[in-house]
Amino acid sequence: MIKKASNWVKFCISKIPKNGKKNIAMDLACGLGRHSIFLSKNGYKVISADLDFAFLKSFHGKNILKVQADLEILLAWPFKNNIFDLVVATNFLNRRIFSNIENSIKKDGYLIYETFAEGQQKFGKPRNKKFLLKKNELLTLTKNLKLIFYEEIKVKSGKTKFVKSRILCKNVR
Ligand SMILES: C[S@@+](CC[C@H](N)C(=O)[O-])C[C@H]1O[C@@H](n2cnc3c(N)ncnc32)[C@H](O)[C@@H]1O
16 A cells, blocks of 8 residues: 555645634545545644554554544444545545535535546556546536546556546535
8 A cells, every 4th residue: 555645635735725723634544544644744633534443553643533434334424414624535436425425524625536547457456447437437426516626647656557536626515
């Protein structure tokens, strides 16, 4: 699993206006916590959620609260509505949880989402279409939010290539 924060997450954070408050972010399916640590260093209070307790135990940072939960059980979503100023989700896809994610974001809060897209199977894992976004699919999954930035892109990291879809959007409802 990658340890450096993604360039997309860094770019989006640089575009989200700072409002002088201690904003609360959720790092969804946080893995080894690369974005939890990045967000904590950028002044957020962070909720790091993952199924895997060993991953959660592997990292530390200021103002990070860890939640071990299966985020794919729709009716056992562990978060209240309208509590996060920001949700970050990377390299994780379950299409059915988007309404739970949306409901957890406060009005004027943001969603940063980045994961693998069709075409990725030529370069490596994941190859299962269940985990690959189709063209424009991330736009459809986030249609209730206001689009700010979106791209479908081939990213190079060293010798490895990845095909990604990624979005920054805002809850304006
Ligand atoms: C490829 S890793 C991505 C980690 C992190 N978001 C990143 O980009 O570095 C996928 C993560 O999803 C977590 N995960 C898988 N199924 C999950 C579930 N049902 N609920 C919560 N987390 C889950 C895994 O434990 C793993 O940490």
